[in-house]
Amino acid sequence: MDKYFETGKHIIEKLNASGFEAYFVGGYVRDKLLNIVSDDIDITTNALPEDVIDIFDNVKNTGAKYGSVTVLHEMFKFEVTTYRSDGDYLNNRHPENVDFSVSLDDDLARRDFTMNAICLSLDDQIIDKFNGISDIKNKIIRTINNPLNRFEEDALRILRAMRFVSKLGFDIETKTFDAIKEKKGLLKNISIERVIVELDKIFRGKYRNKAIKYMNDTGVSEVLYGLEKGLRLLEDKTHNLYPLEIFTLCFILEEPDEIWKFSNKNMRLMRQVMNIQEVTKNSVFNKLLVYSNKLEPCLIANKINVVLGYNNQEELIRKIDSELPIKDVCDMKFKGQDILWLSEMKRKSDIGVIVDELKYNVIMGYMKNDYEELKVYAMKRIKDFIKDDKDE
Numbered sequence: 001m002d003k004y005f006e007t008g009k010h011i012i013e014k015l016n017a018s019g020f021e022a023y024f025v026g027g028y029v030r031d032k033l034l035n036i037v038s039d040d041i042d043i044t045t046n047a048l049p050e051d052v053i054d055i056f057d058n059v060k061n062t063g064a065k066y067g068s069v070t071v072l073h074e075m076f077k078f079e080v081t082t083y084r085s086d087g088d089y090l091n092n093r094h095p096e097n098v099d100f101s102v103s104l105d106d107d108l109a110r111r112d113f114t115m116n117a118i119c120l121s122l123d124d125q126i127i128d129k130f131n132g133i134s135d136i137k138n139k140i141i142r143t144i145n146n147p148l149n150r151f152e153e154d155a156l157r158i159l160r161a162m163r164f165v166s167k168l169g170f171d172i173e174t175k176t177f178d179a180i181k182e183k184k185g186l187l188k189n190i191s192i193e194r195v196i197v198e199l200d201k202i203f204r205g206k207y208r209n210k211a212i213k214y215m216n217d218t219g220v221s222e223v224l225y226g227l228e229k230g231l232r233l234l235e236d237k238t239h240n241l242y243p244l245e246i247f248t249l250c251f252i253l254e255e256p257d258e259i260w261k262f263s264n265k266n267m268r269l270m271r272q273v274m275n276i277q278e279v280t281k282n283s284v285f286n287k288l289l290v291y292s293n294k295l296e297p298c299l300i301a302n303k304i305n306v307v308l309g310y311n312n313q314e315e316l317i318r319k320i321d322s323e324l325p326i327k328d329v330c331d332m333k334f335k336g337q338d339i340l341w342l343s344e345m346k347r348k349s350d351i352g353v354i355v356d357e358l359k360y361n362v363i364m365g366y367m368k369n370d371y372e373e374l375k376v377y378a379m380k381r382i383k384d385f386i387k388d389d390k391d392e
Helices: 003-017 027-033 049-055 104-109 132-137 147-153 156-168 174-189 192-204 208-217 228-234 243-253 264-280 287-293 295-307 314-323 336-342 348-364 371-391
Strands: 022-025 042-045 059-063 068-073 076-082 084-086 098-100 118-120 126-128
Touching (some): 003 022, 003 042, 003 076, 027 118, 027 132, 049 059, 049 068, 084 104, 147 156, 147 174, 156 174, 156 192, 156 208, 192 208, 192 243, 208 228, 228 243, 243 264, 243 295, 264 287, 264 295, 287 314, 287 348, 336 348, 348 371
Antiparallel strands (some): 022 042, 022 118, 068 076, 084 098
């Protein structure tokens, strides 16, 4: 039994008992028809947000002015939204105003694609005003009404279409395809943060190569700030790159636009991988490189090298990593702290030089990671530094 769905029925029952219409709608209904497990239930109703708040005990005001509140029940959450019709859209993204409506038809008519405008009642009756079920059966992504208007209203729908291709493997209907081609430039008006969220989902989908081909064929890749070369390369490639790795590949092939905004952690990783890739594309991974950069960044750089047509060194990288005598400086048996205890050296830079030499010798296999052996070497180098200081 689908506990989430059954709990959702309870929400609809309470709305109905209070005199309101209510239906499951959108992605959950679409996925249910496709036998896909979903964890995101939306409910549409003619109840106003304040009505929903009165009916249920645990409600979060997540967007009441737009008609949406979140009902929490039995550890599940449900977005409950009042029937509405949208006013004129601003900046090809958000409506200037939202008018609540008493008509389910009005609410369904404002949605993006036919497959997302299907309703399911409490007694399992389907309401399908725009032939979404037919499009699902034929595996077609089609906008509701005029596609040019749909994408002018909200240009992010262009990337949502690509996301559904990536997730479901559907084809984009001809008029919708042509409208994407014509309106792709409107994506420049969408915040880069929203673009990244959609691209991340596109790059994770089972049918991502098909989606990438659509992005190339419609010209969408051309307006994505330096992703075009990478996406054209990936179109017919079999690969196992994750989203951040796809972005990195694209930025290797084409200087990234400053508009891109990733977390500091991801930016550091991307730069690190780009540097490793540049060093290793025509050379062999070595002990020092794997130690210095760690296993995962090296494997990512290798994956990108393989896509770019360079040698696959995964086996070598893993062998080197497994045989490293130390993985971090803290694994050293003789440390900088030991130098402080055994000598009068105080200059951190000098101590750092000695520690780096010890570390290098251990990594390369010239010395064992043995306290006494490392101590002998360190004490000799300490004398060298002291002598140099006296000579100055």
